[in-house]
Amino acid sequence: xxxxxxxxxxxxxxxxxxxxxxxxxxxxxxxxxxxxxxxxxxxxxxxxxxxxxxxxxxxxxxxxxxxxxxxxxxxxxxxxxxxxxxxxxxxxxxxxxxxxxxxxxxxxxxxxxxxxxxxxxxxxxxxxxxxxxxxxxxxxxxxxxxxxxxxxxxxxxxxxxxxxxxxxxxxxxxxxxxxxxxxxxxxxxxxxxxxxxxxxxxxxxxxxxxxxxxxxxxxxxxxxxxxxxxxxxxxxxxxxxxxxxxxxxxxxxxxxxxxxxxxxxxxxxxxxxxxxxxxxxxxxxxxxxxxxxxxxxxxxxxxxxxxxxxxxxxxxxxxxxxxxxxxxxxxxxxxxxxxxxxxxxxxxxxxxxxxxxxxxxxxxxxxxxxxxxxxxxxxxxxxxxxxxxxxxxxxxxxxxxxxxxxxxxxxxxxxxxxxxxxxxxxxxxxxxxxxxxxxxxxxxxxxxxxxxxxxxxxxxxxxxxxxxxxxxxxxxxxxxxxxxxxxxxxxxxxxxxxxxxxxxxxxxxxxxxxxxxxxxxxxxxxxxxxxxxxxxxxxxxxxxxxxxxxxxxxxxxxxxxxxxxxxxxxxxxxxxxxxxxxxxxxxxxxxxxxxxxxxxxxxxxxxxxxxxxxxxxxxxxxxxxxxxxxxxxxxxxxxxxxxxxxxxxxxxxxxxxxxxxxxxxxxxxxxxx
Amino acid sequence: xxxxxxxxxxxxxxxxxxxxxxxxxxxxxxxxxxxxxxxxxxxxxxxxxxxxxxxxxxxxxxxxxxxxxxxxxxxxxxxxxxxxxxxxxxxxxxxxxxxxxxxxxxxxxxxxxxxxxxxxxxxxxxxxxxxxxxxxxxxxxxxxxxxxxxxxxxxxxxxxxxxxxxxxxxxxxxxxxxxxxxxxxxxxxxxxxxxxxxxxxxxxxxxxxxxxxxxxxxxxxxxxxxxxxxxxxxxxxxxxxxxxxxxxxxxxxxxxxxxxxxxxxxxxxxxxxxxxxxxxxxxxxxxxxxxxxxxxxxxxxxxxxxxxxxx
Numbered sequence: 005x006x007x008x009x010x011x012x013x014x015x016x017x018x019x020x021x022x023x024x025x026x027x028x029x030x031x032x033x034x035x036x037x038x039x040x041x042x043x044x045x046x047x048x049x050x051x052x053x054x055x056x057x058x059x060x061x062x063x064x065x066x067x068x069x070x071x072x073x074x075x076x077x078x079x080x081x082x083x084x085x086x087x088x089x090x091x092x093x094x095x096x097x098x099x100x101x102x103x104x105x106x107x108x109x110x111x112x113x114x115x116x117x118x119x120x121x122x123x124x125x126x127x128x129x130x131x132x133x134x135x136x137x138x139x140x141x142x143x144x145x146x147x148x149x150x151x152x153x154x155x156x157x158x159x160x161x162x163x164x165x166x167x168x169x170x171x172x173x174x175x176x177x178x179x180x181x182x183x184x185x186x187x188x189x190x191x192x193x194x195x196x197x198x199x200x201x202x203x204x205x206x207x208x209x210x211x212x213x214x215x216x217x218x219x220x221x222x223x224x225x226x227x228x229x230x231x232x233x234x235x236x237x238x239x240x241x242x243x244x245x246x247x248x249x250x251x252x253x254x255x256x257x258x259x260x261x262x263x264x265x266x267x268x269x270x271x272x273x274x275x276x277x278x279x280x281x282x283x284x285x286x287x288x289x290x291x292x293x294x295x296x297x298x299x300x301x302x303x304x305x306x307x308x309x310x311x312x313x314x315x316x317x318x319x320x321x322x323x324x325x326x327x328x329x330x331x332x333x334x335x336x337x338x339x340x341x342x343x344x345x346x347x348x349x350x351x352x353x354x355x356x357x358x359x360x361x362x363x364x365x366x367x368x369x370x371x372x373x374x375x376x377x378x379x380x381x382x383x384x385x386x387x388x389x390x391x392x393x394x395x396x397x398x399x400x401x402x403x404x405x406x407x408x409x410x411x412x413x414x415x416x417x418x419x420x421x422x423x424x425x426x427x428x429x430x431x432x433x434x435x436x437x438x439x440x441x442x443x444x445x446x447x448x449x450x451x452x453x454x455x456x457x458x459x460x461x462x463x464x465x466x467x468x469x470x471x472x473x474x475x476x477x478x479x480x481x482x483x484x485x486x487x488x489x490x491x492x493x494x495x496x497x498x499x500x501x502x503x504x505x506x507x508x509x510x511x512x513x514x515x516x517x518x519x520x521x522x523x524x525x526x527x528x529x530x531x532x533x534x535x536x537x538x539x540x541x542x543x544x545x546x547x548x549x550x551x552x553x554x555x556x557x558x559x560x561x562x563x564x565x566x567x568x569x570x571x572x573x574x575x576x577x578x579x580x581x582x583x584x585x586x587x588x589x590x591x592x593x594x595x596x597x598x599x600x601x602x603x604x605x606x607x608x609x610x611x612x613x614x615x616x617x618x619x620x621x622x623x624x625x626x627x628x629x630x631x632x633x634x635x636x637x638x639x640x641x642x643x644x645x646x647x648x649x650x651x652x653x654x655x656x657x658x659x660x661x662x663x664x665x666x667x668x669x670x671x672x673x674x675x676x677x
Numbered sequence: 678x679x680x681x682x683x684x685x686x687x688x689x690x691x692x693x694x695x696x697x698x699x700x701x702x703x704x705x706x707x708x709x710x711x712x713x714x715x716x717x718x719x720x721x722x723x724x725x726x727x728x729x730x731x732x733x734x735x736x737x738x739x740x741x742x743x744x745x746x747x748x749x750x751x752x753x754x755x756x757x758x759x760x761x762x763x764x765x766x767x768x769x770x771x772x773x774x775x776x777x778x779x780x781x782x783x784x785x786x787x788x789x790x791x792x793x794x795x796x797x798x799x800x801x802x803x804x805x806x807x808x809x810x811x812x813x814x815x816x817x818x819x820x821x822x823x824x825x826x827x828x829x830x831x832x833x834x835x836x837x838x839x840x841x842x843x844x845x846x847x848x849x850x851x852x853x854x855x856x857x858x859x860x861x862x863x864x865x866x867x868x869x870x871x872x873x874x875x876x877x878x879x880x881x882x883x884x885x886x887x888x889x890x891x892x893x894x895x896x897x898x899x900x901x902x903x904x905x906x907x908x909x910x911x912x913x914x915x916x917x918x919x920x921x922x923x924x925x926x927x928x929x930x931x932x933x934x935x936x937x938x939x940x941x942x943x944x945x946x947x948x949x950x951x952x953x954x955x956x957x958x959x960x961x962x963x964x965x966x967x968x969x970x971x972x973x974x975x976x977x978x979x980x981x982x983x984x985x986x987x988x
Contacts, residue, residue, distance in 0.1 A: 031889075033912040036715035038886060043711050044767050044788045045833070045883035183778065206776065208755035414861065446862060631797065 057353070057361060057409060062493055065419045065439030065453040066159075067093075067505050067539070071152040073177075078584050078594045080623035080639030082192065082670050083143040083220075084152075088172070089598065090580050091154050092539045092558035097573070098650040098662045100280035102249050102293060104142045108169040109156060109507060110535040110564035110574050115139070118168035118459055118483070120159065123270060124175055124259075126301055129166045130323035132343040132373050133394055135462035136166075139325075140274050140297045144174065145218040147188045147200040147674065148257065151175040156539075157507065158457030158487050161421045161437030164367065164403050165460040168485055169509075178259050179204035179212035185677040192670030196222040209262075216257040224249030224277065225665040233284040236658045240333055242286040243659075248277035250289075264305050271298040278329075282337075284656055287330040290384055294326045311355040318348040326377065328384050338387045340377030341394055343463075345369050359411040363421075368402045373463050391470035397463050401427045407437075415443035425458075429466065433458045433482050447495040451505075458482040465515050465527040474517055475526040483529070485511045491539075499545045508536040533571065537562030552586030572609070573651040575601035575616065594623040594639075609654040614661055617648035635674040642667050705735040705937060706759035708750065708773055710766025710786075712739040716926055717765045720786055723930025724763065724937075731938055740768060751776055761937055767793070781940050785933045788881055790950055791836035800940065800949055802933050805837060805881060805909065806924050807952040809844040814922060814958065815907060816848055818976045819876065825907075826853040826874035828866055828895075830884035837880065860887040860894075867898040879908040879918070892916060905970050911959040914984055919970065921959045928955030957981045 069091045081087045085104055089096045095107040099114050106116040117135035121128045128137040152174050159167030177186075182204025190198040197220070204214035227247040234241035255272040274295045281287035303317035326340040347369025354362045374396045379387035407421030422436040439453025461480040468476035491505030514531035543556035559579045564571035579599040586592040602616040623639035642648075642665060649661035705728060712718045721737070728735055736757050740746040754762075754776055762777055764770035764784040773782060774794060784801040787793060795801075815822065825845065829838050835856075842852045853873050855866045863885065871877065877899050879886070886892060896917045899906045908918040932954045939945070958979055963986035965972060977983070 034889065034892065034916070037910060037912045038889065038892075040714050040716040040786075041788075041881065041883040041886050043714050043717070045887070206778065208751060210751055414859065446858070446865075 057363060062449060063417050063441055065417070065441050065451055067156045067451070067489060067491065067503075067507075069154045069156075071154070073150050076146050076149060076152075077627065077635065077637065078592065078623070078625055079596070080594065080621075080625065080637050080670065080672070081146045082190070082196070082198070083145060084141065084149075084174070085143055087146060087149075087152055088154070090558075090582065090596070092541050092580070093156050093537070093560050093562075094154070094170070095575065095578055095600070098279055098664065100278070100652065100656060100662075101282060102251075102276050102278045103138045106138060106142070106172075107574060109509065110537055110562040110571065111169055111509075111511065111533070112574060116142075117166060117462065118485075120163055120165075120167040120171045122163075122171065122173045123299075124268065125173060126299055126319065127163065127166070128297075128299075130297055130299070130321045130343060130345065131325075131462075132323070132345070132371055132397075132399075133341060133462060133464040135459070135464075140272050140295050140323075141174075143220075143251070143253075145198060145200060145220055145255075147198070148176045148202055148216040148218065149174055150177045150181055157453065157489055158435070158437065158455040158485055158509075160425075160433075160435040160457035161423045161455055162405060162407060164405075164423060164425050165401075165458060165482075168457045168459045168483065176216065176257060176259075177202065177204065177214065179206050179214040179261070182214055186674065187677075188672065188674035190670060190672040193668035194223050194225055194665075196220075196670070198672075212259075212261040214257075214259040217254070219254045221252045222250065224251060224279075225668075227279070227663045227665075229280060229286050229659055231659050232280075232286040233658065234333060235286075242288050242333075245286055245288070247279045247662075248287060248289050248291065249279045251276040264307070266303045267301070268303075269298060269300040272296070279662065280652075280656065280659070282329040283331050284658075285330065285332050290328065290336065291330045292328045296322070296324045296326075298322050313353050315351040315353065316349070319346070321345040324375075334382045336381050336384050336387070337390075338377060338379035338381070338384070339393065340375070341373055342375040343371070343373050345371045361409050362407070363409075364404075364406045366402070366404050369400075371399045371401070373397045393469060393471050394464060395467040395469055395476075397467060399427060399429050399463075401425060401460075417441040419453075427460065429478070430461060430481055433484075449493045450490070451493065452488075452490045454486075454488040456484060456486050458484055459515075461515055461527075468527070473525055475520075475524060477527045480515055480527060481513055481529050483511065483515055484513050485509050501541075501543045503539075503541040505539045506537070507539070508534070510534050531566070533564060533566040535562065535564040535571075550586065552589070552592060553584055555581075555583045557581050567607070569607060570604050572606040572654075573603045573614070575603050577601035577616075590626050590629055592625050592627070594621075594625065596621040596623075603651055605651075606654045609657055611657055611660070614649055614651045617646055619646055619648065620644060633676050635672075637672045639670045639672075640667065641665070641670070704757055704759045704761075705733055706753060706757055706762045707735055707737045708762060708764045708769035709737065709739045710764075710768040711741040713741060714766070717786055719926040720930040720933065721765055723927045724765075724934045727931050727934030728937070731934075733937075733941070740772065746772065754780075761940055763933065763937060783933060783937055783940065785929050788883060789834050789837040791840065792833070795949060800936055800945075801951070802929050802936065803950050803952050804924070804929075805952075806922060806956055807844075808837075808841040809848070810952070810956075811909075811922055812841070812845050812848050812850060814976075814979065815876070815920075816850065817979070818920060818960075818972050819905075819970075820973055821971065822850065822875045824851045824853055824874045825876050825878050826855070826870045827878040827880055828855050828857055828863065828870070828885045829880060829882045830858065831856045833884055834880060834882045841878075841880070857885060859884060860891040863891055863894050864898060867895065871898060871902040871904050874904065877904055877906045879906060879913055881909050903968055905965070905968055911957060911982070914959050914961050917961070917964055919961050919964045919968070921957075921961075923957045923959070924953035925955035925957060929953050959984065962986075 071087050085096050088094050093109045097105045099105055105112045106119050115134050115136035116138040121137040121141050128141055131139055155171045159171040182202055186202045188200045199219045202216045206212040230244050232241050232243040235243040253274040257270040259268040276293045278287045278291045299321040301317055301319040306314040322344050324342040329337045331337055349367040351365035376392050376394055378390045378392045380390045381387035403425040405423035410418045418440050420438045424434045426432040435456045437455035441449055441451050443449045460482050466476050466478050468474055487509040489507035493503045512532045513529040515527050516531045517525035518528040520526045538561045541558040546553040564574050581597040583595045597620050599618045600616050603614045605611055620643045621641045622643055625637040627635045645667040648664055650664055652661045709717050709721050761781045762773045764773045765786050767787040770784045770787055782799040786804055788804050790803050838854050845852045855870045857866050905919040908921045911921040911923045914921050959982045960980045961984045
């Protein structure tokens with residue numbers, strides 16, 4: 005019996021051991037393999053930045069477009085405008101002053117003050133007198149740009165003032181991206197030349213440095229101008245003549261880092277003529293605009309724990325202009341001023357869990373305007389002092405914000421945030437933002453968001469002085485916009501991305517010159533408009549032998565209504581069609597068709613509507629040649645030399661419209677050392 | 678005789694001096710993503726063995742041993758001034774890339790190397806075998822197969838899957854691929870995929886293979902639909918894979934060392950990234966019989982290891 009029990013026990017033990025060994029050995033090997041795969045999985049992070057935290061573009065609640073350095077190279081972009089005009093919902097048009105207007109979702113103004121442009125996350129709305137960033141940044145060179153992120157819709161809940169219709173964040177190459185010297189040169193029509201030199205190095209002691217220098221010079225497109233207010237009266241005039249939009253600009257950007265500190269900034273000098281002029285009289289070459297702009301930012305990231313970090317920064321921004329405008333045949337004005345903004349910001353980033361992150365921050369800034377110049381003269385050599393049309397002025401503002409990004413389910417992201425800003429001149433404003441992104445079916449996500457934003461009154465609107473026809477208004481309140489948008493982003497098959505977005509924006513308290521007592525104009529908050537539209541996008545990236553090739557299309561159907569009428573000079577439809585064909589790893593060709601609908605006129609403007617048009621651009625790009633050191637591109641814009649026009653305002657109705665550039669060429673060479 | 682002895686001494690001395698000088702100028706910095714990971718460590722051990730035999734000097738940094746590995750890496754590069762940095766695993770390579778400056782880089786054990794930022798002066802040994810080689814063998818073993826399916830995550834494996842598809846097409850085989858975002862999608866994706874294919878291929882995708890449960894789910898679904906599974910590693914044979922072609926880890930270590938020696942001597946290897954030179958073919962005859970799945974008996978000569986059913 006005992007023997008039998010012993011045999012049974014030994015047998016059971018043996019069986020157990022065998023079974024255990026059989027189960028353990030493969031499990032052990034599999035564990036090792038899974039540990040390896042887990043280690044590899046952890047090595048890759050997310051790469052897209054949106055809304056002050058890294059998140060995949062598909063997961064954001066905002067409608068976001070990212071244009072990469074590679075995209076920019078294929079487009080053959082000459083400047084930022086060539087990049088932006090491909091983004092759904094954005095249109096570019098000429099102003100009479102020279103700089104370009106950036107229309108977003110059916111709303112545009114001459115100074116594009118409702119669009120916040122940022123450089124590496126730093127706001128560039130440095131012109132306090134007239135607001136906006138387009139003065140200097142509209143035609144920013146693109147050779148040093150790594151990525152452009154365009155977030156359409158209100159952004160004040162995070163970024164504060166002037167992130168009203170869109171935020172355009174330009175991210176430039178840093179030391180790591182350069183790691184050596186890169187130079188490029190471009191030449192093209194209208195005697196355009198561009199040069200760029202960049203250097204970047206990461207040093208062994210954790211220091212790093214990147215420097216960029218850009219230079220651009222062009223004679224401008226020399227559009228024919230048939231008439232001005234003098235010529236139509238038979239008076240002595242420069243009309244008929246040509247636009248004098250010459251431009252020369254250079255800039256220097258620096259990014260210096262040591263351990264967790266970073267000192268960065270950019271200085272820009274831009275000198276330009278005018279497209280038509282500041283009044284209704286065609287300017288000659290004696291109209292000269294001269295802008296100086298820089299910012300300097302010292303920042304530090306403090307990593308307190310793995311889940312908690314602080315971003316701190318102090319900054320100083322400077323903007324000045326020193327402009328000479330031809331007001332009449334023998335009358336010139338000389339105006340100038342200096343604007344500064346000095347402040348700081350602290351932002352805390354706390355990862356509550358793997359699925360929830362909270363961001364909160366506080367910012368403070370002092371804005372100041374001084375060193376005013378106002379002179380008049382019969383010619384630019386004989387100016388005499390005149391009364392100031394602007395005012396020396398200071399303003400203090402602070403803001404506090406909070407954002408919670410939470411994934412309660414694997415396929416659902418909720419974002420809730422708000423910001424309160426207080427200004428010492430017009431008071432406080434509160435702007436919330438909320439929304440969700442729900443992947444309701446695999447590869448199909450539904451987005452919804454609601455948010456408000458504000459645009460702070462500019463100094464010029466608050467305190468224009470000594471102007472016989474236009475008065476400032478110190479009682480102005482900020483402009484407000486309430487936007488909701490919803491859309492679907494889908495990847496129906498591998499390589500295909502499609503997106504459809506509907507938006508509705510109600511813009512209130514618009515600041516515009518309003519007639520008082522029938523003769524004088526004064527800035528008032530008494531205008532409003534409604535903008536709604538549908539943005540459709542699709543992009544298909546080929547694979548296999550065609551890898552690197554893609555086709556994409558976006559179409560916008562928009563309606564912007566003010567006083568019951570479609571907004572003047574804004575098209576109802578706009579379409580971009582692009583195709584990139586990669587012949588091999590080096591050569592590719594690019595085609596772009598822009599189709600723009602005609603635009604209506606303002607009430608009382610009897611001119612015919614501005615006709616729509618279609619333009620074709622073609623490009624050829626050779627990348628990574630001669631040991632991956634040389635890139636070459638050649639682009640033809642408006643291949644068929646289509647004559648097309650951007651709308652001139654009603655005040656210039658006697659000239660027709662602005663004839664834009666015909667066929668134009670641009671060649672570009674880039675070298676890496 | 679004296680002259681001969683003197684000559685021998687001279688040759689020995691010269692060899693020593695040359696070796697010493699050579700070794701001095703050929704320091705290698707080995708960065709291991711995690712020396713607790715079997716694959717990384719096996720490769721590292723074999724790599725160092727070859728270096729030792731060739732009198733090379735090296736310094737080793739295990740990223741998992743340092744809280745702030747990046748700072749340590751910068752210090753090591755500054756102190757050691759290595760001519761070559763050998764990176765084992767993606768994490769090591771990604772970190773080294775930021776700090777290597779003009780130094781030569783060599784890597785291995787990085788999943789889907791095509792997604793890495795490979796610059797001039799960078800060489801590597803792929804983690805995966807050549808897809809063309811694998812597909813050729815699959816076709817040799819299973820000549821009737823026309824459609825092979827696989828799951829993958831776009832972020833980790835898109836480039837590798839593209840290469841597989843292209844190579845398969847050249848060999849007359851259609852790859853039906855299904856991207857997934859996380860392992861929870863495996864079951865539904867397989868239900869959709871398996872009816873369209875004759876064989877399922879497990880590739881080394883870290884999202885698909887995120888846990889034991891994922892692996893079990895794959896084999897459970899495949900078994901339910903009676904579809905054979907082919908895998909990139911023989912660790913899946915015991916779980917029911919009918920065949921596996923595994924890259925030999927020790928060989929990857931030695932192959933990397935050979936590349937390092939060539940780079941040290943200024944002889945740049947042909948091709949930027951080499952496929953692993955050694956592989957083992959394992960056939961699970963037991964699983965094939967259970968599925969009653971036909972295979973080419975003549976191909977048995979190519980098999981290194983046959984797994985029969987336990988009697």
